[in-house]
Amino acid sequence: MKKIIPAHLAVAFVWFSSHFGGGFASGRQIVAFYLKHQWTSIFMPAVSMLLMAMTLYFSMVIAARFKVYDYSSWSKKVFGPTSAVMSPLFEILFNILMVLVTAVAFATGGSTIAKAFGTSYMLNTVGVALVIFFLTIYGAALVRKSATIVSLILIACMFIIYIPNIIAFFPNIIKNFAAIKSGAIVTGSPDTLLDSLWWAVKYGALQCCAIGAYIVHTQACPDKASLKKAAIVGFIINTGMMYLTYFGILAFADQGVLKEAVPSLYVVMNGVGGTWMTMLISVCIILGAVSTGVALVYGTTNRIVNYLGRDLDSDEKKRKRGIHAVASSSVIVVACWCVAQFGLIPLIGKGYSNIGWVTLLVLTLPVLLRGFGIWRFSKKEIGEA
Template sequence: MKKIIPAHLAIAFVWFSSHFGGGFASGRQIVAFYLNHQWTSIFMPAVSMLIMGLSFYFSMVIAARFSVFDYSSWSRKLYGGIASFMAPLYELLFNTLLVLVTAVAFATGGSTITKAFGTSYILNTVVIAAIIFVLTIYGAELVRKSATIVSIILIACIFIIYVPNIVYFFPDIVSNFKAIKAGTIATGGSGTLLDSIWWAAKYGALQCCAIGAYIVHTQACPDKASLKKAAVVGFFINTGTMYLTYFGILAFADQGVLKEAVPSLFVVMHGVGGTWMTVLISLCIVIGAVSTGVALVYGTTNRLVNFMGRNMTAEQRTGKRAIHSICASAILVIACWIVAQLGLIPLIGKGYGNVGWVTLLVLTVPVLLRGFGLWRFPEDSAEKVLAE
């Protein structure tokens, strides 16, 4: 893999594969955070990913500088003197996101497989849980490899699904954009620039909440140059796929797609491709759900493994690491699976916006302040600001 895929590219794919979950694949997130707001939302996917990209880079530089590769140790370095209060708050926020997003992954993937093959929803979620469990117990290297493969598949699928529709329906995209700008197509937001910026910031911050899952991969390329490459490549991959989805859905804005539960499915059913693209988008949703679950569960598994071995010697921790990884992954996967069975998914979906603004205050702003040297601690004195 190192000869074919550089480490910085593999890390960028980890970011993409966790970002590209069931909610993104369905198109619902693009509608809720962008197309449901003023016409200036056309600029906002790039704004969201810029926020995420900077936070991604600064967070991994902190992890590399202080050799802290689980989110609990990392957060103590981030918050410094106020870590006793802020670190547990972030840990609570991250684990809330972990359970909610992974539960959504189970539910979305399970429902999609049920519609495609008519199999039992519970059985489907068990299969998805088993796949996530297997991928997470074999360590960070396998997660990066699987993320790379999954990302390439998903990017290819996104191109196959949306590019033909964008090309064919380009006049409709232009027409619908003008109609949204003129107000003849109702979106649902307040219709102000501030509203668009606020939702873009919340989406970027929502993605930042998952940074705790990426930190462990800093070990693959701990130097600033490689981390900067990972952030830049990740920015372009994520922003590009967001815009393909944005314009693909915009082509059908005059046909009521903004009110659809699964906008991407509406696109393939009414656009270029027909039946076989319906199968392809269903596959994307399932793969996206699994990839998100793997990235988030593994990030927390590393934290639990360290907790389980807290009273052991380094040699004992190494010897017990495999069994601790299996136990930690099993605990997390089962917890998320149970939540998915409780019927909480509608509440989870409504809570994403709230998680976004809370993360903006608790995590994103502190990371950016630290990164640009506007908030420093004594241990930083020997270093220049992270932005350099």
């Protein structure tokens, strides 16, 4: 793969594929963090991704410098003398995010199916939960390997959906932006520039919470030049896709799209190529939600299974692994399903925003302080590397 895809591009794509899940594909995150917060939100996707790019770059530089490629060892190095308290706190935060993101995957799939086919939201989430459960038990490896393919399909679909609609409804985009700026279209609470900036920072910090998933990829390009390229390319890809979604949804802001649980589905059903694209985007959003849910549930299940088998010999551990996996996955899936019943809009609007500001304090600020040299590594910390 190194001969085909440069290492920095591969790392940038890992960032994008992790960012681009069911919640983003649905368009709900763009509405909750940007379009509902004053006209100045037009600048904020770039602010969010700049914060994420800097945090990602400094995180990988630290990982390469001290050769710590798992998030547990990495967090201890970042937090230094405060790691006894901060590392467990980061671990708790990371696992809360995993439950929340999986619940959003359930809710995204449930809302999309309900909107497309008119079936019950609760029954839809049960169906999505069962699919994720069985894939976790029997086919997680296959789903993980196909994650890149799923992401590429989703990217292609978003281009197919939004570019024609942006072109066709460009005058409406200009009109709606002017109406939001003048107050003729009320997107949410009467926010100020600082409010819009705060929501952008929370979104960027929210994405930083998953930094543990990127650390291992530092080994692909351990020099600073490659890591800088990865951060720059990742910034361009992620920011570009966010603006594509932003303007595509903005075209329908005067038609109530901001109140929709799945704005991208509304765009398809009311825009260019509505009939045949509805099924396409529905399948793709569900695919993205399921693949995200499987990866997260499987990862957490694996950790619980290893914990349950910690005192068993290798033969007994292997024999009981299946039972432990079924039990662990069942508990996680049921817990995530219960959280999903709050609905997609509150999960993203309130759940994600709260995780965002906590992550800002617990993780993003310490990494930036380390990266900019404000909080320097002590000679003892450097000597332990």
